[in-house]
Amino acid sequence: MSYVAPAIQDKFESLSIELKNEILRRNVKLYTLNDLIHCLEDIVQGK
Incomplete structure (x- = not known):
């Protein structure tokens, strides 16, 4: 199950x-903005 930390929920x-x-x-587990960016990069790259 995915998790998005409250600190980046608005993003x-x-x-x-x-x-x-x-x-x-x-x-995925997204705790920081960098986690979110990395996940988005993976999506763009088709991973």
Whole structure:
């Protein structure tokens, strides 16, 4: 199950519904903005 820390919740919520769904589908733990950026980079690179 994915987790988004309260500290970056506002950044996560600013993303499109498609991106949010893809992030949640990946079962990642996002504690920092860098975690979120890394996950988005993986999505862009098709990983």
